[in-house]
Each structure stands twice: as C-alpha cells, then as structure tokens.
Amino acid sequence: xxxxxxxxxxxxxxxxxxxxxxxxxxxxxxxxxxxxxxxxxxxxxxxxxxxxxxxxxxxxxxxxxxxxxxxxxxxxxxxxxxxxxxxxxxxxxxxxxxxxxxxxxxxxxxxxxxxxxxxxxxxxxxxxxxxxxxxxxxxxxxxxxxxxxxxxxxxxxxxxxxxxxxxx
Amino acid sequence: xxxxxxxxxxxxxxxxxxxxxxxxxxxxxxxxxxxxxxxxxxxxxxxxxxxxxxxxxxxxxxxxxxxxxxxxxxxxxxxxxxxxxxxxxxxxxxxxxxxxxxxxxxxxxxxxxxxxxxxxxxxxxxxxxxxxxxxxxxxxxxxxxxxxxxxxxxxxxxxxxxxxxxxx
Numbered sequence: 165x166x167x168x169x170x171x172x173x174x175x176x177x178x179x180x181x182x183x184x185x186x187x188x189x190x191x192x193x194x195x196x197x198x199x200x201x202x203x204x205x206x207x208x209x210x211x212x213x214x215x216x217x218x219x220x221x222x223x224x225x226x227x228x229x230x231x232x233x234x235x236x237x238x239x240x241x242x243x244x245x246x247x248x249x250x251x252x253x254x255x256x257x258x259x260x261x262x263x264x265x266x267x268x269x270x271x272x273x274x275x276x277x278x279x280x281x282x283x284x285x286x287x288x289x290x291x292x293x294x295x296x297x298x299x300x301x302x303x304x305x306x307x308x309x310x311x312x313x314x315x316x317x318x319x320x321x322x323x324x325x326x327x328x329x330x331x332x
Numbered sequence: 333x334x335x336x337x338x339x340x341x342x343x344x345x346x347x348x349x350x351x352x353x354x355x356x357x358x359x360x361x362x363x364x365x366x367x368x369x370x371x372x373x374x375x376x377x378x379x380x381x382x383x384x385x386x387x388x389x390x391x392x393x394x395x396x397x398x399x400x401x402x403x404x405x406x407x408x409x410x411x412x413x414x415x416x417x418x419x420x421x422x423x424x425x426x427x428x429x430x431x432x433x434x435x436x437x438x439x440x441x442x443x444x445x446x447x448x449x450x451x452x453x454x455x456x457x458x459x460x461x462x463x464x465x466x467x468x469x470x471x472x473x474x475x476x477x478x479x480x481x482x483x484x485x486x487x488x489x490x491x492x493x494x495x496x497x498x499x500x
Contacts (some may be wrong), residue, residue: 178380189409210483211432211433211437217402221424222421222422223425223426223429224425225425225431226432226471227428227429229397229428230425230428230429230432233401233424234421234424234425237421237424238421244410253390253402253405253406254390256402256405257391257392257393257398257402258391258402259388260395260398261393261394261395261398262399262400264394264397264398265379265380266451268436269379272440294376315378
C-alpha cells in the first residue's frame with residue numbers, strides 16, 4: 165500500500181497525485197501541514213517538504229522527481245504503451261527537463277510564493293513568519309507567471325504533447 | 333565528445349565535473365556567464381542555468397540531476413563496482429534525495445546566494461541587479477549554513493559514506 169504525505173494546494177503534491185492516478189495506483193493520502201514541522205514527518209523527510217511517498221520495504225521517497233523515477237522503476241513497465249517516462253534517452257532528457265522546470269523553476273519563481281503567501285501563511289503564527297501576504301512577493305510572482313505562460317504556450321503550439329510528440 | 337557548459341564557482345557545475353572525473357570521461361569545458369544570457373546558451377537551456385551537458389545525438393541535458401541520470405543510463409554499467417548510482421531501489425532513493433538536498437535545497441538556502449552576491453554580481457551591470465553584495469542575503473545564507481553543516485556532520489558520523497554504507 166502506498167501512502168502519500170501531501171497538501172491539497174502544494175503543486176508538487178498535485179503532480180504526484182496525477183501521476184499515481186495515471187498509474188491507477190490506490191494511495192492513502194495524509195494531509196501534511198509542513199509549517200507545523202511535525203517530528204514524525206521530519207523523520208520521514210528531514211527537508212520538511214511535501215510530497216513524500218511511503219511504501220513498505222523502501223525508504224520514504226521525498227520530492228516529485230524522485231517519486232516519478234521510483235514509480236517508473238517499480239511500475240513503469242506495467243503501463244506498457246502509456247508509460248509516463250519515455251524509453252528513449254532523448255525523451256527522458258526532455259521529461260526530466262520539464263519536470264525540473266515546473267516542479268523547481270516554476271515553483272521557485274511563481275507557485276511556491278503564491279502557496280506560501282496566499283495559503284500557508286494563514287495558518288502560521290505571526291511570530292513565526294505567518295500573517296498577511298507580502299504584496300511585493302505576490303507582485304514578483306505575478307510578474308514571473310507571464311513568462312511561464314508564454315513558454316507553456318510555445319510548448320503547446322509546437323508539440324502534440326507538452327514534452328514531445330507523444331504522451332508522457 | 334562531451335561538452336560541459338559550466339562556471340568554475342557554480343556548485344552544480346562542480347558536482348558534474350566531479351562525476352565526469354569519476355567516470356574518467358574527457359570533457360570540453362565551456363565557461364558560461366549565465367548573467368549575460370547569451371542567445372546560443374538559452375537555446376541549449378531556456379532556463380538559462382549551468383550546468384548543461386552536450387553530447388552529439390542527444391538533446392542538451394540541463395541540470396545536475398538530469399546529467400547524473402543520463403551518465404548513469406549511458407555509462408553507469410561501465411563503472412562496474414564503482415557505479416555512482418546504486419542498483420538497489422533504496423540506495424537510489426537515498427542518492428537522489430541527497431543530490432536534491434545539496435543541488436537544490438542547500439543551493440536555495442546557502443550556495444546560490446553566496447555565488448550570486450559574492451561573485452556573479454561583480455560582473456552584472458548595476459542597473460541589471462549587479463553591484464555590491466546584499467548584506468542581508470549574505471547574513472541569511474550564513475545563518476542557514478550552520479544547520480546544513482550540522483546535518484552533514486550527522487551524515488558523516490552515522491555512515492561510512494555520505495549516502496550510505498558504500499561509495500556512491
């Protein structure tokens with residue numbers, strides 16, 4: 165049985181929930197409030213971030229990219245022609261590049277700021293970095309999002325699927 | 333022939349140079365000044381970051397993690413018992429976790445700030461974000477580094493090698 169420590173609004177958690185859905189894998193979802201820094205959760209992932217996938221017999225798997233590689237290594241072949249990770253080297257490079265683009269670069273420049281300012285900070289005590297959203301941070305994220313939307317638009321216009329000619 | 337677009341002071345570039353050295357692979361090094369945002373470089377990696385590995389017959393490979401996976405997939409088996417990526421699932425999870433820890437988390441919390449403030453900003457025009465180091469950013473990075481040194485210390489004390497019982 166798979167257990168996913170996640171948050172509904174965390175973009176990297178959503179990426180993993182979608183991947184699990186594509187694999188058709190049942191999963192027990194545990195909503196983790198990373199800002200509470202629970203000791204049991206930090207023991208699973210000292211980085212203190214969602215998502216973390218837990219499966220008996222393996223160490224906890226932290227982070228969207230490592231979870232994607234793990235799912236491909238353990239169940240990728242079962243998906244046959246619907247395998248999410250391409251089998252050719254070039255396709256793998258492009259999928260990894262775009263996973264990194266959205267889960268790391270887009271997160272750093274846009275989504276982490278929105279999630280933190282708009283959602284998580286409501287639950288964090290004021291003395292601990294919580295409180296009202298920081299308008300300057302939100303403005304920067306909103307300014308960055310335009311470049312990302314342009315890039316996504318270009319990818320969509322120039323390809324059948326985001327990462328290339330076939331579905332990944 | 334492999335070409336690595338890198339910068340001597342970029343930590344993720346150093347990670348890849350060390351990996352290439354372990355593989356015994358000759359490489360042509362091209363020093364990239366990412367702050368100049370060269371069009372030819374952006375065509376290789378629209379994210380505009382080092383490192384980028386280029387090999388004929390494959391798309392350019394951006395980022396330390398994707399390069400590590402590519403080297404393992406194309407040459408890992410040649411290293412036999414010295415293979416950097418473990419063959420067991422648990423070992424792979426731990427190596428990927430630590431690659432992400434140092435190349436992303438440590439970078440975000442410590443090294444990117446030091447590299448940007450102490451080195452890159454010297455070369456960036458003042459009107460474009462360059463100039464003197466921002467002392468508040470440097471102070472935050474220096475404060476964060478203590479937690480990372482503690483964590484590295486714990487890893488070293490509790491294991492034979494950073495990522496586990498054997499060399500990776």
